[in-house]
Amino acid sequence: MEKYYQPEIETASYEEIRRIQNEKIVKQVRYVYDNVPYYRNLMDKKGVKPDDIKSVDDIKKLPFLSKDDLREAYPYGLLGTDLKNVVRIHSTSGTTGKRVVAFYTQHDIDLWEDCCARAIVAAGGSDEDVCQVCYGYGLFTGGSGLHGGSHKVGCMTLPMSSGNTDRQIQFMMDLGSTILCCTPSYAAYIGESLAEKGYKPEDNKLKAGIFGAEPWTEEMRQGIEKSLGIKAYDIYGLTETSGPGVAFECSEQTGMHINEDHFYAEIIDPETGEVLPEGSKGELVFTSLDKEGFPLLRYRTKDICILSRKKCSCGRTHIKMTKPLGRSDDMMIIRGVNVFPSQIETVLLKEGFPPNYQIVVDRVNNNDTFDIYVECPPELFSDKVAEMQNHEKNLNAAMRSMLGIGPKIHLVAPKSIERSEGKAVRVIDKRKLH
Secondary structure (H helix, E strand, O other): OOOOOOHHHHOOOHHHHHHHHHHHHHHHHHHHHHHOHHHHHHHHHHOOOHHHOOOHHHHHHOOOEOHHHHHHOOOOOOOOOOHHHEEEEEEOOOOOOOOOEEEEEHHHHHHHHHHHHHHHHHOOOOOOOEEEEOOOOOOOHHHHHHHHHHHHHOOEEEEOOOOOHHHHHHHHHHHOOOEEEEOHHHHHHHHHHHHHOOOOHHHOOOOEEEEOOOOOOHHHHHHHHHHHOOEEEEEEEEOOOOEEEEEEEOOOOOOEEEOOOOEEEEEEOOOOOOEOOOOOEEEEEEEEOOOOOOOOOOEEEEEEEEEEOOOOOOOOOOOEEOOOOOEOOOOEEEOOEEEOHHHHHHHHHHOOOOOOEEEEEEEEOOEEEEEEEEEOOOOOOOOOHHHHHHHHHHHHHHHHHHHOOOOEEEEEOOOOOOOOOOOOOOEEEOOOOO
16 A cells, blocks of 8 residues: 655645646745846846746746856855855765855755655655665765655664765664665665675565665666665755755656656756657756745756656656656767767666776777776676677677667776765766867
8 A cells, every 4th residue: 555755745636736836936936036136137138027927837938047057156146045044055066167055944954854755655664664874964965865854754764874884784784774775876886795795685674775866777776676675766856956855756666756846847958948748858947846045946957858647556646757868968979979878877787787887988089989897797707818808799789789889898807896885987088078
């Protein structure tokens, strides 16, 4: 029997969800216009006034916000309230330019924790569970979000943070953790480490995992589920909109329900900015409907996905998003071909290789070089050169058929690619393209 944290809203009719969104967007646009000069200026430039927004159908009249705006407005330019009302900040692990700093009032934190609590209950969590949170704490949103959600559900919460895998395993086994929250690459690593210590999947008490913060494939999910003996649920969020819990998976595992009473989602054509009809593949755009500290309207996430209102067997009525199918900004163009890391991961898993790999792209004599270093599973690893070359050749052919171009494959020893306990660094692009 499916359980919900806030059943009245999680199973509300489409008309009711629409009514809530329409009411909130009118208030929120007025609030942002009055309190955020940076966005007011964008609206004025576009000739839009708060009175022009009468429902979410009018949202397309509003200007977009992008990461560039967030950098330009750093640190306080997009703050929506007096500093005295702000109780916390979080920040992205920005790889380029200035970091993004997001501000939270107590009201924002309460709503965010509700969203994470919904995700935990959707994964089967209740006040009888032991929830082990090994997302990073501190500036990263992962730890704090799931920690707060776990408290709201009433789970016993283990605030482990990331790293120190031996200690993670000791607490997991001694305290009988039932729900694991971390990045998928770290979950896979914990699974490997447990097996090395001689544990079988049935030796732990885990039943569910809530994994997010980096892309992962269906094949990777199956590997984690097998190695830990659990059901693995996806969770989605961004620091800019609050953190994890913007959307989460239910027992059906066919996409993530967006918490539509707090976030309004659109899919746009990344080139033209035009809003696309439901079911189209494009860039995901979010509007926070009730945030006070950092109230972003029409924020371009750069994540490519599809939205669907198909009826879900779990009984939740909120629209679903697919896993991000790539990013409009992490797509690499190599020798004129669009390449996404997720495609490479899919091939590796299909061919029986672990998703521990690194892509290195460079430019030599005006030609792109494209190398993929892949850890060879122990059962295939051999000191016979011909055998290894044969594996490399097969993998190259599988990659060529998926990508349209052939990378140079380097099979390396098991565990030789550095494991990240936060987000895995998958791509090293040495070309000077900027």
